[in-house]
Amino acid sequence: MRKLKNICALIMKELGKSDHSVNIVLTDDTTIHKFNKKYRNIDKPTNVLSFPFAEGSEDDLATLPIYELGDILISVETASREATQLNQSLIHRLNWLIVHGFLHLIGYDHKRSSLDAERMFQKEKELLIKINKKRGFHMMQLAINVDHVATVRQARGVSEPDPVTAAAICELAGARGIVVHLREDRRHIQDKDVYLLRKTVKTKLNLEMGANKEIIDIALDVVPDMVTLVPEKRQELTTEGGLNVVDQKKKLAKVVKRFNKAGIPVSIFVDPDSKQIKASHDIGAHFVEIHTGRYCDAVSEIEIDKEFELIASAAEEAYQLGLVVNGGHGLDYQNTSRIAALETIEELSIGHAIISRSIFSGLETAVRDMLNIINNAQLQRF
Numbered sequence: 024m025r026k027l028k029n030i031c032a033l034i035m036k037e038l039g040k041s042d043h044s045v046n047i048v049l050t051d052d053t054t055i056h057k058f059n060k061k062y063r064n065i066d067k068p069t070n071v072l073s074f075p076f077a078e079g080s081e082d083d084l085a086t087l088p089i090y091e092l093g094d095i096l097i098s099v100e101t102a103s104r105e106a107t108q109l110n111q112s113l114i115h116r117l118n119w120l121i122v123h124g125f126l127h128l129i130g131y132d133h134k135r136s137s138l139d140a141e142r143m144f145q146k147e148k149e150l151l152i153k154i155n156k157k158r159g160f161h162m163m164q165l166a167i168n169v170d171h172v173a174t175v176r177q178a179r180g181v182s183e184p185d186p187v188t189a190a191a192i193c194e195l196a197g198a199r200g201i202v203v204h205l206r207e208d209r210r211h212i213q214d215k216d217v218y219l220l221r222k223t224v225k226t227k228l229n230l231e232m233g234a235n236k237e238i239i240d241i242a243l244d245v246v247p248d249m250v251t252l253v254p255e256k257r258q259e260l261t262t263e264g265g266l267n268v269v270d271q272k273k274k275l276a277k278v279v280k281r282f283n284k285a286g287i288p289v290s291i292f293v294d295p296d297s298k299q300i301k302a303s304h305d306i307g308a309h310f311v312e313i314h315t316g317r318y319c320d321a322v323s324e325i326e327i328d329k330e331f332e333l334i335a336s337a338a339e340e341a342y343q344l345g346l347v348v349n350g351g352h353g354l355d356y357q358n359t360s361r362i363a364a365l366e367t368i369e370e371l372s373i374g375h376a377i378i379s380r381s382i383f384s385g386l387e388t389a390v391r392d393m394l395n396i397i398n399n400a401q402l403q404r405f
Protein backbone atom coordinates (compact mmCIF):
# COMPACT_ATOMS: atom_id res chain seq x y z
CA MET A 24 0.00 0.00 0.00
CA ARG A 25 2.84 2.36 0.85
CA LYS A 26 4.51 1.70 -2.49
CA LEU A 27 1.24 2.33 -4.37
CA LYS A 28 0.53 5.50 -2.40
CA ASN A 29 3.89 6.93 -3.46
CA ILE A 30 3.17 6.06 -7.09
CA CYS A 31 -0.32 7.63 -6.87
CA ALA A 32 1.13 10.85 -5.49
CA LEU A 33 3.45 11.02 -8.52
CA ILE A 34 0.61 10.37 -10.97
CA MET A 35 -1.54 13.10 -9.39
CA LYS A 36 1.36 15.53 -9.49
CA GLU A 37 1.98 14.77 -13.17
CA LEU A 38 -1.72 15.34 -13.92
CA GLY A 39 -1.71 18.62 -11.97
CA LYS A 40 -4.20 17.12 -9.48
CA SER A 41 -2.11 17.01 -6.30
CA ASP A 42 -4.73 19.06 -4.48
CA HIS A 43 -7.49 16.55 -5.37
CA SER A 44 -8.43 13.37 -3.59
CA VAL A 45 -9.23 9.96 -4.99
CA ASN A 46 -10.34 6.64 -3.49
CA ILE A 47 -8.52 3.58 -4.68
CA VAL A 48 -10.05 0.28 -3.67
CA LEU A 49 -8.01 -2.89 -4.11
CA THR A 50 -10.42 -5.76 -4.24
CA ASP A 51 -11.02 -9.27 -5.64
CA ASP A 52 -12.77 -10.73 -8.70
CA THR A 53 -16.06 -11.44 -6.88
CA THR A 54 -16.51 -7.83 -5.81
CA ILE A 55 -15.46 -6.24 -9.09
CA HIS A 56 -17.75 -8.71 -10.91
CA LYS A 57 -20.72 -7.39 -8.90
CA PHE A 58 -19.86 -3.76 -9.74
CA ASN A 59 -19.23 -4.60 -13.40
CA LYS A 60 -22.67 -6.26 -13.62
CA LYS A 61 -24.49 -3.53 -11.74
CA TYR A 62 -22.99 -0.46 -13.44
CA ARG A 63 -21.91 -1.74 -16.90
CA ASN A 64 -24.21 -4.73 -17.28
CA ILE A 65 -21.19 -6.92 -18.02
CA ASP A 66 -21.47 -10.26 -16.28
CA LYS A 67 -17.80 -11.02 -15.51
CA PRO A 68 -14.91 -9.65 -13.51
CA THR A 69 -12.63 -6.99 -14.99
CA ASN A 70 -9.29 -5.44 -14.04
CA VAL A 71 -10.26 -1.83 -13.26
CA LEU A 72 -13.40 0.28 -12.93
CA SER A 73 -13.49 4.05 -12.56
CA PHE A 74 -16.37 6.00 -11.05
CA PRO A 75 -15.86 9.74 -11.63
CA PHE A 76 -17.29 12.06 -9.02
CA ALA A 77 -18.65 14.18 -11.89
CA GLU A 78 -19.30 13.31 -15.54
CA GLY A 79 -17.94 15.27 -18.52
CA SER A 80 -14.98 15.84 -20.79
CA GLU A 81 -11.54 16.67 -19.43
CA ASP A 82 -12.14 20.40 -20.13
CA ASP A 83 -15.61 20.43 -18.49
CA LEU A 84 -14.29 18.76 -15.35
CA ALA A 85 -11.34 21.14 -15.08
CA THR A 86 -13.72 24.09 -14.72
CA LEU A 87 -15.75 22.55 -11.86
CA PRO A 88 -14.92 23.60 -8.29
CA ILE A 89 -14.56 19.95 -7.27
CA TYR A 90 -11.55 18.48 -5.52
CA GLU A 91 -12.85 14.93 -5.45
CA LEU A 92 -11.89 12.89 -8.52
CA GLY A 93 -13.86 9.75 -7.71
CA ASP A 94 -13.24 6.06 -7.08
CA ILE A 95 -10.97 3.54 -8.79
CA LEU A 96 -11.73 -0.11 -8.15
CA ILE A 97 -9.02 -2.63 -9.02
CA SER A 98 -9.20 -6.41 -8.85
CA VAL A 99 -5.82 -7.53 -7.59
CA GLU A 100 -6.73 -11.07 -8.64
CA THR A 101 -7.19 -10.08 -12.29
CA ALA A 102 -4.19 -7.71 -12.14
CA SER A 103 -2.06 -10.54 -10.84
CA ARG A 104 -3.20 -12.91 -13.63
CA GLU A 105 -2.56 -10.24 -16.26
CA ALA A 106 0.87 -9.47 -14.81
CA THR A 107 1.82 -13.13 -15.16
CA GLN A 108 0.50 -13.31 -18.73
CA LEU A 109 2.38 -10.14 -19.67
CA ASN A 110 5.58 -11.16 -17.85
CA GLN A 111 5.29 -8.08 -15.65
CA SER A 112 5.51 -7.56 -11.92
CA LEU A 113 2.26 -7.06 -10.01
CA ILE A 114 3.30 -3.56 -8.94
CA HIS A 115 3.98 -2.61 -12.57
CA ARG A 116 0.55 -3.88 -13.62
CA LEU A 117 -1.17 -2.06 -10.71
CA ASN A 118 0.74 1.07 -11.65
CA TRP A 119 -0.64 0.85 -15.22
CA LEU A 120 -4.19 0.13 -14.01
CA ILE A 121 -4.07 3.11 -11.66
CA VAL A 122 -2.93 5.38 -14.51
CA HIS A 123 -5.72 3.95 -16.70
CA GLY A 124 -8.26 4.48 -13.90
CA PHE A 125 -7.09 8.06 -13.28
CA LEU A 126 -7.42 8.98 -16.95
CA HIS A 127 -11.02 7.73 -16.95
CA LEU A 128 -11.70 9.87 -13.87
CA ILE A 129 -10.51 13.01 -15.62
CA GLY A 130 -12.58 12.44 -18.75
CA TYR A 131 -10.56 10.15 -21.06
CA ASP A 132 -12.57 7.26 -22.49
CA HIS A 133 -11.18 4.69 -24.94
CA LYS A 134 -14.70 3.35 -25.57
CA ARG A 135 -16.00 6.62 -27.11
CA SER A 136 -14.24 6.30 -30.49
CA SER A 137 -11.05 4.95 -32.02
CA LEU A 138 -9.64 8.49 -31.90
CA ASP A 139 -10.41 8.67 -28.17
CA ALA A 140 -8.84 5.25 -27.69
CA GLU A 141 -5.64 6.42 -29.41
CA ARG A 142 -5.65 9.65 -27.36
CA MET A 143 -6.01 7.72 -24.11
CA PHE A 144 -3.33 5.18 -25.10
CA GLN A 145 -0.87 7.97 -25.97
CA LYS A 146 -1.61 9.80 -22.70
CA GLU A 147 -1.09 6.57 -20.70
CA LYS A 148 2.25 5.95 -22.36
CA GLU A 149 3.34 9.57 -21.94
CA LEU A 150 2.34 9.54 -18.28
CA LEU A 151 4.11 6.26 -17.53
CA ILE A 152 7.29 7.44 -19.27
CA LYS A 153 7.18 10.72 -17.31
CA ILE A 154 6.60 8.91 -14.01
CA ASN A 155 9.45 6.50 -14.71
CA LYS A 156 11.71 9.44 -15.53
CA LYS A 157 10.67 11.20 -12.31
CA ARG A 158 11.40 8.02 -10.42
CA GLY A 159 14.88 8.14 -11.95
CA PHE A 160 14.67 4.89 -13.94
CA HIS A 161 17.38 4.26 -16.51
CA MET A 162 18.01 1.58 -19.09
CA MET A 163 19.13 -1.55 -17.30
CA GLN A 164 22.85 -2.31 -17.61
CA LEU A 165 24.70 -5.59 -17.84
CA ALA A 166 27.74 -6.29 -15.67
CA ILE A 167 29.60 -9.50 -16.42
CA ASN A 168 31.21 -11.75 -13.89
CA VAL A 169 34.36 -13.26 -15.44
CA ASP A 170 35.23 -15.60 -12.53
CA HIS A 171 34.68 -18.72 -14.59
CA VAL A 172 37.22 -17.71 -17.21
CA ALA A 173 39.66 -17.95 -14.30
CA THR A 174 38.10 -21.27 -13.25
CA VAL A 175 39.18 -22.80 -16.57
CA ARG A 176 42.63 -21.28 -16.25
CA GLN A 177 43.06 -22.57 -12.69
CA ALA A 178 42.06 -26.09 -13.83
CA ARG A 179 45.49 -26.28 -15.46
CA GLY A 180 47.38 -23.75 -13.37
CA VAL A 181 48.54 -21.95 -16.52
CA SER A 182 47.97 -18.43 -17.81
CA GLU A 183 45.07 -19.07 -20.21
CA PRO A 184 42.24 -18.20 -20.62
CA ASP A 185 42.87 -14.78 -19.12
CA PRO A 186 39.97 -13.07 -17.26
CA VAL A 187 41.54 -9.68 -17.96
CA THR A 188 41.34 -10.27 -21.73
CA ALA A 189 37.79 -11.59 -21.25
CA ALA A 190 36.82 -8.42 -19.39
CA ALA A 191 38.08 -6.27 -22.27
CA ILE A 192 36.08 -8.30 -24.82
CA CYS A 193 32.94 -8.02 -22.64
CA GLU A 194 33.35 -4.26 -22.47
CA LEU A 195 33.86 -4.00 -26.24
CA ALA A 196 30.67 -6.02 -26.75
CA GLY A 197 28.65 -3.59 -24.61
CA ALA A 198 28.92 -4.70 -20.97
CA ARG A 199 28.83 -1.75 -18.60
CA GLY A 200 30.68 -3.37 -15.74
CA ILE A 201 33.02 -6.20 -14.82
CA VAL A 202 32.56 -8.25 -11.66
CA VAL A 203 35.06 -10.58 -10.01
CA HIS A 204 34.80 -12.47 -6.75
CA LEU A 205 38.11 -12.69 -4.91
CA ARG A 206 37.43 -15.72 -2.75
CA GLU A 207 39.33 -16.54 0.40
CA ASP A 208 40.36 -19.89 -1.13
CA ARG A 209 41.39 -18.20 -4.45
CA ARG A 210 39.67 -20.96 -6.42
CA HIS A 211 39.36 -18.82 -9.55
CA ILE A 212 40.24 -15.11 -9.45
CA GLN A 213 43.74 -14.36 -8.07
CA ASP A 214 45.02 -11.19 -6.44
CA LYS A 215 47.04 -10.24 -9.52
CA ASP A 216 43.88 -10.43 -11.68
CA VAL A 217 42.18 -7.87 -9.48
CA TYR A 218 45.15 -5.50 -9.56
CA LEU A 219 45.41 -5.86 -13.37
CA LEU A 220 41.66 -5.37 -13.85
CA ARG A 221 41.84 -2.19 -11.81
CA LYS A 222 44.27 -0.87 -14.44
CA THR A 223 42.42 -2.13 -17.52
CA VAL A 224 38.66 -2.00 -16.85
CA LYS A 225 37.23 1.08 -18.53
CA THR A 226 33.61 0.78 -17.40
CA LYS A 227 33.25 -0.18 -13.73
CA LEU A 228 35.04 -2.76 -11.63
CA ASN A 229 32.86 -4.38 -8.98
CA LEU A 230 34.80 -6.52 -6.50
CA GLU A 231 32.64 -9.19 -4.92
CA MET A 232 33.92 -10.35 -1.56
CA GLY A 233 33.23 -11.84 1.83
CA ALA A 234 33.58 -9.38 4.71
CA ASN A 235 36.86 -10.80 6.00
CA LYS A 236 39.90 -8.80 7.02
CA GLU A 237 42.39 -10.07 4.43
CA ILE A 238 40.09 -9.37 1.50
CA ILE A 239 38.93 -6.03 2.92
CA ASP A 240 42.56 -4.90 3.09
CA ILE A 241 43.13 -5.92 -0.54
CA ALA A 242 39.94 -4.13 -1.62
CA LEU A 243 41.00 -0.94 0.16
CA ASP A 244 44.36 -1.17 -1.62
CA VAL A 245 42.88 -1.87 -5.08
CA VAL A 246 40.09 0.73 -4.78
CA PRO A 247 37.54 -0.84 -7.16
CA ASP A 248 34.61 1.28 -8.33
CA MET A 249 32.39 -0.59 -5.89
CA VAL A 250 32.40 -3.68 -3.71
CA THR A 251 29.64 -6.23 -3.26
CA LEU A 252 29.56 -7.97 0.09
CA VAL A 253 28.46 -11.60 -0.13
CA PRO A 254 28.38 -14.50 2.32
CA GLU A 255 31.19 -16.94 1.68
CA LYS A 256 31.53 -20.56 2.70
CA ARG A 257 34.55 -22.63 1.72
CA GLN A 258 32.63 -25.75 0.68
CA GLU A 259 29.97 -24.06 -1.45
CA LEU A 260 30.07 -24.39 -5.25
CA THR A 261 28.89 -20.79 -5.62
CA THR A 262 27.35 -18.11 -3.38
CA GLU A 263 24.38 -19.89 -1.86
CA GLY A 264 22.18 -17.21 -0.35
CA GLY A 265 22.05 -13.53 0.46
CA LEU A 266 24.03 -12.01 3.29
CA ASN A 267 22.27 -12.03 6.65
CA VAL A 268 22.58 -8.31 7.37
CA VAL A 269 20.00 -8.35 10.17
CA ASP A 270 22.08 -10.74 12.28
CA GLN A 271 25.44 -9.03 11.63
CA LYS A 272 24.34 -5.41 11.57
CA LYS A 273 27.05 -4.10 13.88
CA LYS A 274 29.95 -5.88 12.17
CA LEU A 275 28.76 -5.03 8.66
CA ALA A 276 28.05 -1.40 9.56
CA LYS A 277 31.74 -1.05 10.46
CA VAL A 278 32.83 -2.60 7.15
CA VAL A 279 30.49 -0.36 5.14
CA LYS A 280 31.75 2.67 7.04
CA ARG A 281 35.38 1.82 6.20
CA PHE A 282 34.58 1.52 2.50
CA ASN A 283 32.44 4.65 2.47
CA LYS A 284 35.28 6.55 4.11
CA ALA A 285 37.61 5.31 1.36
CA GLY A 286 35.11 6.51 -1.28
CA ILE A 287 34.18 2.98 -2.33
CA PRO A 288 30.41 2.48 -2.55
CA VAL A 289 29.11 -0.76 -1.08
CA SER A 290 26.50 -3.12 -2.44
CA ILE A 291 25.08 -5.90 -0.30
CA PHE A 292 23.91 -9.17 -1.82
CA VAL A 293 20.61 -9.96 -0.12
CA ASP A 294 17.68 -12.29 -0.52
CA PRO A 295 14.48 -10.56 -1.69
CA ASP A 296 13.48 -9.96 1.91
CA SER A 297 12.20 -6.68 3.30
CA LYS A 298 14.08 -7.00 6.62
CA GLN A 299 17.43 -7.55 4.92
CA ILE A 300 16.86 -4.62 2.59
CA LYS A 301 15.94 -2.26 5.43
CA ALA A 302 18.98 -3.41 7.41
CA SER A 303 21.25 -2.81 4.38
CA HIS A 304 19.86 0.69 4.09
CA ASP A 305 20.28 1.30 7.83
CA ILE A 306 23.98 0.43 7.76
CA GLY A 307 24.75 2.88 4.95
CA ALA A 308 24.98 0.66 1.85
CA HIS A 309 24.55 2.52 -1.47
CA PHE A 310 23.30 -0.54 -3.36
CA VAL A 311 21.66 -3.85 -2.78
CA GLU A 312 22.03 -6.72 -5.20
CA ILE A 313 18.91 -8.85 -5.00
CA HIS A 314 19.57 -12.57 -5.11
CA THR A 315 17.70 -13.98 -8.11
CA GLY A 316 18.85 -17.57 -7.48
CA ARG A 317 15.62 -18.97 -6.05
CA TYR A 318 13.64 -17.55 -8.98
CA CYS A 319 16.13 -19.12 -11.40
CA ASP A 320 16.06 -22.50 -9.63
CA ALA A 321 12.25 -22.63 -9.35
CA VAL A 322 10.66 -25.35 -11.47
CA SER A 323 6.87 -25.05 -11.34
CA GLU A 324 5.16 -22.01 -12.82
CA ILE A 325 3.54 -21.19 -9.48
CA GLU A 326 6.90 -21.22 -7.76
CA ILE A 327 8.55 -19.15 -10.52
CA ASP A 328 5.77 -16.54 -10.31
CA LYS A 329 6.01 -16.43 -6.53
CA GLU A 330 9.78 -15.95 -6.56
CA PHE A 331 9.52 -13.33 -9.30
CA GLU A 332 6.98 -11.34 -7.27
CA LEU A 333 9.28 -11.46 -4.24
CA ILE A 334 12.09 -9.99 -6.34
CA ALA A 335 9.84 -7.33 -7.90
CA SER A 336 8.47 -6.30 -4.52
CA ALA A 337 11.90 -6.26 -2.83
CA ALA A 338 13.35 -4.21 -5.70
CA GLU A 339 10.50 -1.69 -5.42
CA GLU A 340 11.01 -1.44 -1.67
CA ALA A 341 14.79 -0.96 -1.99
CA TYR A 342 14.26 1.60 -4.75
CA GLN A 343 11.80 3.57 -2.63
CA LEU A 344 14.31 3.57 0.24
CA GLY A 345 16.76 5.31 -2.10
CA LEU A 346 19.06 2.35 -2.67
CA VAL A 347 20.43 1.62 -6.12
CA VAL A 348 19.16 -1.85 -6.97
CA ASN A 349 21.12 -4.53 -8.81
CA GLY A 350 20.21 -8.17 -9.28
CA GLY A 351 21.92 -11.40 -10.09
CA HIS A 352 22.75 -15.05 -9.64
CA GLY A 353 21.63 -17.90 -11.84
CA LEU A 354 20.33 -15.67 -14.64
CA ASP A 355 20.53 -17.21 -18.11
CA TYR A 356 19.22 -16.82 -21.66
CA GLN A 357 15.79 -18.18 -20.66
CA ASN A 358 14.99 -16.53 -17.35
CA THR A 359 16.56 -13.04 -17.64
CA SER A 360 13.90 -11.38 -19.79
CA ARG A 361 11.29 -11.19 -17.03
CA ILE A 362 13.74 -9.71 -14.53
CA ALA A 363 15.07 -7.28 -17.16
CA ALA A 364 11.58 -5.78 -17.54
CA LEU A 365 11.67 -4.47 -13.95
CA GLU A 366 12.32 -0.73 -14.01
CA THR A 367 13.54 -0.66 -10.43
CA ILE A 368 16.65 -2.75 -11.13
CA GLU A 369 19.54 -0.77 -12.53
CA GLU A 370 22.02 -3.51 -13.33
CA LEU A 371 22.17 -7.28 -13.69
CA SER A 372 25.28 -9.20 -12.78
CA ILE A 373 25.59 -12.34 -14.90
CA GLY A 374 28.47 -14.77 -15.13
CA HIS A 375 28.13 -18.49 -15.58
CA ALA A 376 25.54 -18.49 -18.39
CA ILE A 377 27.49 -16.03 -20.54
CA ILE A 378 30.88 -17.65 -20.03
CA SER A 379 29.35 -21.10 -20.71
CA ARG A 380 27.76 -19.96 -23.96
CA SER A 381 30.98 -18.24 -25.03
CA ILE A 382 32.68 -21.65 -25.33
CA PHE A 383 30.43 -22.38 -28.30
CA SER A 384 29.61 -18.95 -29.67
CA GLY A 385 32.58 -16.81 -28.74
CA LEU A 386 32.47 -14.27 -25.92
CA GLU A 387 31.43 -11.26 -27.97
CA THR A 388 28.37 -13.06 -29.37
CA ALA A 389 27.44 -14.44 -25.93
CA VAL A 390 27.50 -10.91 -24.48
CA ARG A 391 25.55 -9.39 -27.36
CA ASP A 392 22.90 -12.15 -27.17
CA MET A 393 22.33 -11.36 -23.49
CA LEU A 394 22.26 -7.61 -24.15
CA ASN A 395 19.59 -8.17 -26.81
CA ILE A 396 17.44 -10.03 -24.27
CA ILE A 397 17.82 -7.25 -21.71
CA ASN A 398 17.17 -4.45 -24.21
CA ASN A 399 14.13 -6.16 -25.77
CA ALA A 400 12.62 -6.79 -22.35
CA GLN A 401 12.80 -3.10 -21.60
CA LEU A 402 11.05 -2.16 -24.83
CA GLN A 403 8.08 -4.24 -23.66
CA ARG A 404 7.65 -2.30 -20.42
CA PHE A 405 4.66 -0.34 -21.69
Ligand code: PXP
Pocket residue numbers: 168170204231251253261262292312350351352353354372373374375376
Ligand atom coordinates in the same frame (compact mmCIF):
# COMPACT_ATOMS: atom_id res chain seq x y z
N1 PXP B 1 25.95 -11.90 -8.11
C1 PXP B 1 26.58 -12.47 -7.07
C2 PXP B 1 26.55 -11.76 -5.77
C3 PXP B 1 27.27 -13.69 -7.20
O1 PXP B 1 27.86 -14.25 -6.14
C4 PXP B 1 27.30 -14.29 -8.47
C5 PXP B 1 28.07 -15.57 -8.65
O2 PXP B 1 29.42 -15.33 -8.52
C6 PXP B 1 26.64 -13.66 -9.54
C7 PXP B 1 25.95 -12.49 -9.31
C8 PXP B 1 26.62 -14.24 -10.90
O3 PXP B 1 25.93 -15.43 -10.88
P1 PXP B 1 25.95 -16.39 -12.13
O4 PXP B 1 27.38 -16.80 -12.34
O5 PXP B 1 25.07 -17.51 -11.74
O6 PXP B 1 25.44 -15.60 -13.28
